Amino acid sequence: MGRSPSSNESNVKKGPWTPEEDEKLMDYISKHGRGTWRTLPKHAGLNRNGKSCRLRWENYLRPDIKRGKLTEEEEQLIINLHSVLGNKWSKIATSLPGRTDNEIKNYWNTTIRKKLLHMGIDPETHRPRTDFDHLMNLSQLLGMSNLGTSMSPWTNPTGLQADVTQLAKLQVLQNMLQLMNNSSFISMTNPYLVDSQILNPPTFDTFLHGTNTLQVRDPMFRGPEYPNPTANNISDPFSQTPSEYSQQNIFKSGIEKENETNHQEVRSYTKNINTSQQNQAENLLPPLVASCPRTTTFNKMESNYNEAQKSTESPFSTTFEAWEKFLIEDDEASGSYWKEILDLTSTSASPVS
DNA sequence: AACCCCTACAACCGCATCAAT
DNA sequence: TATTGATGCGGTTGTAGGGGT
Numbered sequence: 321m322g323r324s325p326s327s328n329e330s331n332v333k334k335g336p337w338t339p340e341e342d343e344k345l346m347d348y349i350s351k352h353g354r355g356t357w358r359t360l361p362k363h364a365g366l367n368r369n370g371k372s373c374r375l376r377w378e379n380y381l382r383p384d385i386k387r388g389k390l391t392e393e394e395e396q397l398i399i400n401l402h403s404v405l406g407n408k409w410s411k412i413a414t415s416l417p418g419r420t421d422n423e424i425k426n427y428w429n430t431t432i433r434k435k436l437l438h439m440g441i442d443p444e445t446h447r448p449r450t451d452f453d454h455l456m457n458l459s460q461l462l463g464m465s466n467l468g469t470s471m472s473p474w475t476n477p478t479g480l481q482a483d484v485t486q487l488a489k490l491q492v493l494q495n496m497l498q499l500m501n502n503s504s505f506i507s508m509t510n511p512y513l514v515d516s517q518i519l520n521p522p523t524f525d526t527f528l529h530g531t532n533t534l535q536v537r538d539p540m541f542r543g544p545e546y547p548n549p550t551a552n553n554i555s556d557p558f559s560q561t562p563s564e565y566s567q568q569n570i571f572k573s574g575i576e577k578e579n580e581t582n583h584q585e586v587r588s589y590t591k592n593i594n595t596s597q598q599n600q601a602e603n604l605l606p607p608l609v610a611s612c613p614r615t616t617t618f619n620k621m622e623s624n625y626n627e628a629q630k631s632t633e634s635p636f637s638t639t640f641e642a643w644e645k646f647l648i649e650d651d652e653a654s655g656s657y658w659k660e661i662l663d664l665t666s667t668s669a670s671p672v673s
Numbered sequence: 674a675a676c677c678c679c680t681a682c683a684a685c686c687g688c689a690t691c692a693a694t
Numbered sequence: 695t696a697t698t699g700a701t702g703c704g705g706t707t708g709t710a711g712g713g714g715t
Contacts, residue, residue, distance in 0.1 A: 336683070336709080358700065374701075375684065410703060425704075426682055 333367045337376050341366060345373055346381050379422045386418025390427055398424055399432060403446040 348364035354377075355363070357370035366373060379385075390398070394416055401412045409421035409428075416424065428443075436443040 334685070356700070370700085371686090372684075378702095379683075407704065421703075422683075429705095430681055 332361075332369045332372070334372070337380075341368070342376070342381055345377060349377065349381075375422075379420045384418055385420065390419070390423075394419065395427075395432060398428065399436075399446075402428065402432075402443075 344364050344366055348360065352363070354360065357374040360366075360370055361368045361373050364373070368376075397415060398412060401415055405411050407425075409425040413419055413421040413424050433443045436446075437449070440449050441447070442449045
């Protein structure tokens with residue numbers, strides 16, 4: 321509905337508040353209480369509209385406002401709550417005494433959002449990033465690292481090349497799978513998702529050997545490493561700190577002994593991914609390519625995947641066939657590392673019966 | 674010193690919601 | 695039930711200050 325500004329509000333002062341104005345507002349509220357915001361400025365002798373006064377009071381002058389930088393605990397809580405509530409800043413703020421919705425919103429947009437993006441996590445969905453730009457950045461990193469392997473060892477005296485290559489491959493694959501399997505992933509309404517996704521992201525166990533991820537498209541499935549809150553007698557979803565949760569649940573997936581050898585490899589890859597995301601936060605890798613618009617290439621990928629989805633064959637084969645089809649149509653030079661990724665997958669992953 | 678760029682944060686704006694009439 | 699006004703909420707913009715060139 322809303323309301324158009326009345327004529328006497330058209331020439332009210334805007335912009336930053338002066339100390340004098342702050343004093344007038346605080347003085348008035350301390351003596352008379354808030355009353356209605358609309359009439360308050362007139363009574364308080366302020367040439368401001370009620371909305372401006374309310375905002376100034378709620379976000380700055382209120383005596384119970386907590387000053388100073390947000391703590392790590394507060395930051396983690398915001399991330400947790402955001403994954404459940406979305407951009408409901410006022411609701412999030414009710415869980416952080418002394419913090420305002422505006423402050424939390426600003427902090428999210430200026431700090432947390434960037435952190436998550438650098439970690440390869442989509443701040444909107446709290447899932448691994450699947451946007452084309454991010455995939456292209458990773459593939460470019462991979463391409464560069466492959467190039468590095470053919471160079472003289474003098475260009476790579478640190479021995480980090482293999483790690484970088486492996487990490488890039490794994491994250492590309494992870495994101496590809498996430499992209500393709502988007503609808504069957506974990507329920508976003510589950511507060512457990514937050515900690516586990518950030519500190520214990522979806523693993524190769526889940527993707528390659530889990531019985532439910534690719535085959536059974538159950539949107540509520542959390543994967544073996546995500547406990548059922550009721551089954552585990554956990555009443556408060558936030559009773560565990562992220563690190564506690566992560567440590568408790570990391571690599572807890574049901575791994576059969578007969579596949580132990582394969583899984584050890586997967587585990588080490590998974591471990592690398594987990595640490596890589598932390599490392600990325602610390603050693604922020606700059607984008608390696610300019611941003612790519614969503615092009616027909618991307619549409620072609622989607623189209624191929626959709627075609628594959630229509631098939632009644634195993635999701636594993638159709639999924640990878642779709643990608644393979646795309647890769648074959650793509651030029652060979654740029655697609656070589658993509659194929660390598662698929663090779664890696666097909667050799668280490670045996671579709672679950 | 675001057676300029677530019679980036680970041681953080683305060684404040685504004687438009688719309689939604691709710692309660693009173 | 696419809697209308698109106700007050701308030702709340704979330705997206706966006708403006709700006710001050712710091713750092714780099």
